[in-house]
Amino acid sequence: MRKSLYFFLLAPGVLLLGVFLFYPLIVILAPTFASEASPFERYAAFFSDPYYLRIIYRTVRIAIVATVVCMILGVPTSYFISRRSRRAKSFLMAVSIFPLLTNSVVRAFAWIIVLGRNGVVNSLLLRLGWIDRPLTLLYTEFSVLVGTIYLFLPLMIITLVGSMDNIEEDVTEAAESLGANRLATFLKVVLPLSLPGIMVGGVLVFSGAITAYTTPNLLGGNKNMLLSTLIYQRAMSLSDWTGAGVIALVMILMTLAVVKLMQDLANRLDRS
Amino acid sequence: MAARRHLALTAFAAFVFLFLAAPLLIIAVTAFGEASTIRFPIRGFTFEWFGAVFASRSFMSSLRLSLVLAVYATLLALAIGVPAAYALGRTTFRRNKLLRSFFLSSTFVPGIVIGYALFKFLVIGLRMPVFAGLLLGHFLVVIPYVIRVVGASLEQFDFSIEEVARSLGCNRAQAFAKAVLPNIGSGIVAAFMLAFINSFNNIPVSMFLTGPGISTLPRTLMSYIEYSYDPSVSAISVLLMAITVLLMYGVERTMGIGTLAG
Numbered sequence: 001m002r003k004s005l006y007f008f009l010l011a012p013g014v015l016l017l018g019v020f021l022f023y024p025l026i027v028i029l030a031p032t033f034a035s036e037a038s039p040f041e042r043y044a045a046f047f048s049d050p051y052y053l054r055i056i057y058r059t060v061r062i063a064i065v066a067t068v069v070c071m072i073l074g075v076p077t078s079y080f081i082s083r084r085s086r087r088a089k090s091f092l093m094a095v096s097i098f099p100l101l102t103n104s105v106v107r108a109f110a111w112i113i114v115l116g117r118n119g120v121v122n123s124l125l126l127r128l129g130w131i132d133r134p135l136t137l138l139y140t141e142f143s144v145l146v147g148t149i150y151l152f153l154p155l156m157i158i159t160l161v162g163s164m165d166n167i168e169e170d171v172t173e174a175a176e177s178l179g180a181n182r183l184a185t186f187l188k189v190v191l192p193l194s195l196p197g198i199m200v201g202g203v204l205v206f207s208g209a210i211t212a213y214t215t216p217n218l219l220g221g222n223k224n225m226l227l228s229t230l231i232y233q234r235a236m237s238l239s240d241w242t243g244a245g246v247i248a249l250v251m252i253l254m255t256l257a258v259v260k261l262m263q264d265l266a267n268r269l270d271r272s
Numbered sequence: 273m274a275a276r277r278h279l280a281l282t283a284f285a286a287f288v289f290l291f292l293a294a295p296l297l298i299i300a301v302t303a304f305g306e307a308s309t310i311r312f313p314i315r316g317f318t319f320e321w322f323g324a325v326f327a328s329r330s331f332m333s334s335l336r337l338s339l340v341l342a343v344y345a346t347l348l349a350l351a352i353g354v355p356a357a358y359a360l361g362r363t364t365f366r367r368n369k370l371l372r373s374f375f376l377s378s379t380f381v382p383g384i385v386i387g388y389a390l391f392k393f394l395v396i397g398l399r400m401p402v403f404a405g406l407l408l409g410h411f412l413v414v415i416p417y418v419i420r421v422v423g424a425s426l427e428q429f430d431f432s433i434e435e436v437a438r439s440l441g442c443n444r445a446q447a448f449a450k451a452v453l454p455n456i457g458s459g460i461v462a463a464f465m466l467a468f469i470n471s472f473n474n475i476p477v478s479m480f481l482t483g484p485g486i487s488t489l490p491r492t493l494m495s496y497i498e499y500s501y502d503p504s505v506s507a508i509s510v511l512l513m514a515i516t517v518l519l520m521y522g523v524e525r526t527m528g529i530g531t532l533a534g
Contacts (some may be wrong), residue, residue: 001363005444009359013375013415015354018407021386024393073288076442076510080285092289094520099292101516103473105490106509109497110295113302113310120298120312153292211382214490218497228384232479235388238390238529248385255380 032245046246052230056250058141059226063209065149070156070205071198073149078160079190080168093161100154108218111147112138115219139221147215152208153211156201164190196269203262207255227251238265296513302508310503321507331508333493341403341488342471345410349467352411353418354460358421358452359381361426375419383476386412391480402483409477414467421466425459461526469519 033039047051081092099107114120115137122134137143167190176183213228222227227247235244281307295481298312305314325331356375360368379385392408396402438444453460477486487495489508497505502529 001359006359006363006365009355010371013356014371016408017374017377017415018393018410020390021381021412022387025381027384027393073430076281077285077288078279080311086413086529094288094524095293098513098516099296101469101473101495101520102296103490103509103512104475105493105497106512107295109493109509110299112497113298113312114295116501118311123312144378150291150295153288158294182281184506185430211384211476213384213479215288217385218494228382228476231384231388235391236480244388248382248388251382251385252380255382257468 009030023121024253028245029249030099031242032249042242042246046250054061055225055227055230057226059210059228062141062148063206065145066068066152066209067202067205069149071202074156074160074201075191075194075198078164078194079186080159081157082164083159089161093158096154096157096161098154099150100158104151104212104214105218107150108147108215111150111219115146118234129164138219139224141220141224142218143219144226145267146222147219148212151212151215152205155204155208159204160194160197163194163200167193176271182185190242199265199269200262203258203265207258210254210258211251212224276362278371296509297523299506299509300513303503303510304504305330305506307503309501310506319358319504324504325507325511328504330393330487330492331504334487334489337403337486338489340469340471341406341410344407345471346464346467348407348411349418350464353415354422355465357419357422358448358477361423361429362431372419372423376416379416382414383474384479387477387480390477395483396496402481402486405481406478406486406488409481410471410474413474413477414471417470418463421463422456425456456511457528462523465523465526467517469516472515497513 017206032042036077038044038051067246080087081096086094112119116122117134117136117138119138121137122131125131126134172185172189175189178180180188210226211228212226212230216224216226216229220226225233227250231244231247231251234240234247289409300311302310302314304310304317304319306316306318306320308312326344343423360372360375381389387409390412394405394408395402433455434447435450437447442450473490474488475490475494478491482488483492489512493505493508
């Protein structure tokens with residue numbers, strides 16, 4: 001291919017991304033470093049403010065717990081799916097993919113119906129006589145966590161089924177014929193072999209969870225803000241442009257750090 | 273013994289599938305309740321909430337906007353992304369790797385940050401019309417899908433077929449149209465559907481970029497939920513799920529549902 005054609009094919013995309021992604025990012029990030037004392041003054045202030053620190057901790061805490069729960073729920077389920085016949089497998093995969101392609105507002109709203117004051121859980125418990133008055137489940141850190149797990153569990157399952165499909169049936173059969181029971185086979189053969197998939201799935205869930213907006217917005221309320229809802233509030237309600245810029249860079253760096261971690265892990269697992 | 277452990281695994285998986293499916297099934301059921309607020313189980317049975325949705329001007333105009341936006345953003349991403357993926361797949365320059373990550377760079381920027389950056393630059397800075405801002409924002413969201421999916425199907429393509437076409441007298445454009453395009457067609461269709469659904473469902477980027485009277489459906493739905501709790505939300509949810517089912521069926525017919533996993 002001639003160089004001129006090569007550049008002609010790539011130039012429009014490079015131009016669009018440069019002008020409408022990279023330049024706007026510079027526009028919002030540059031003012032955050034404009035300060036007389038030190039360019040990092042605003043960042044130092046951000047990381048020493050207890051209010052912001054609480055939000056950072058909450059964001060990371062929810063992402064970590066959601067990742068771990070998705071692993072615990074996802075690993076056995078994916079193993080179950082990967083051992084089904086072709087037809088059963090494609091049906092179960094469709095059931096797993098469906099929530100992933102359903103709008104996140106719908107998925108969060110489902111949990112409003114389930115966890116609300118007059119919701120499914122509360123009316124069930126009241127009717128059973130287990131509680132006297134409705135529990136506060138919605139607009140808590142718990143509801144954000146449940147919504148986040150619900151949001152990303154399908155992603156974990158799909159990633160894991162992909163990696164467990166690569167485990168040859170012969171290997172598990174060999175383990176069983178050598179006397180390992182199903183549980184031992186799962187723990188000693190399947191689990192180690194699907195470790196790369198678990199890591200990739202975990203990184204996908206974690207990086208998705210620290211940036212998700214819809215779920216914390218609908219299920220968290222004002223008391224349970226995360227970084228994503230904080231940036232919107234700073235910019236839209238308070239017109240605090242530099243504050244929003246600081247949060248933007250923090251979120252970008254967190255995402256890049258997680259992606260870098262994933263690449264390093266993938267490289268290490270490839271080599272071993 | 274073995275059978276019992278198998279039972280434990282089956283029960284566990286059944287619980288997880290119940291967790292995945294039940295909330296959406298509950299929404300679907302509440303769309304048919306007669307009461308003016310959502311309750312489960314429902315009393316009575318009615319289609320009136322679907323009628324209310326179709327009669328609502330704000331829901332219908334934002335549905336129209338979402339569909340138009342998703343189609344335009346996807347077509348723009350295909351127009352920009354297919355030639356780029358072709359140039360990157362056809363050549364073996366060292367800089368291709370860097371350029372490819374450049375085209376995927378919007379995946380490393382949280383959607384809410386993309387929305388904010390475009391809002392500040394386009395809406396406040398350049399006073400661009402709302403639709404243009406939304407289109408560019410959604411283009412940034414979907415371009416990585418085009419590069420990834422079309423790039424993957426170009427990797428499967430044997431470029432010697434294109435060479436043959438050229439040696440038989442086709443010029444570059446003809447060879448691309450007659451030899452390359454038909455072979456990556458299913459990849460383009462899959463990229464279209466993935467890009468479409470991701471634009472159609474997007475919230476974070478749209479949050480900052482919708483304006484008064486111009487709002488995407490998920491955004492309208494979100495503000496509606498803040499103030500109301502009636503079954504018309506469930507009815508819209510059912511319609512959105514129906515669109516998802518149609519798209520999944522389309523993907524299954526063209527490439528197999530498994531491609532969505534990659």
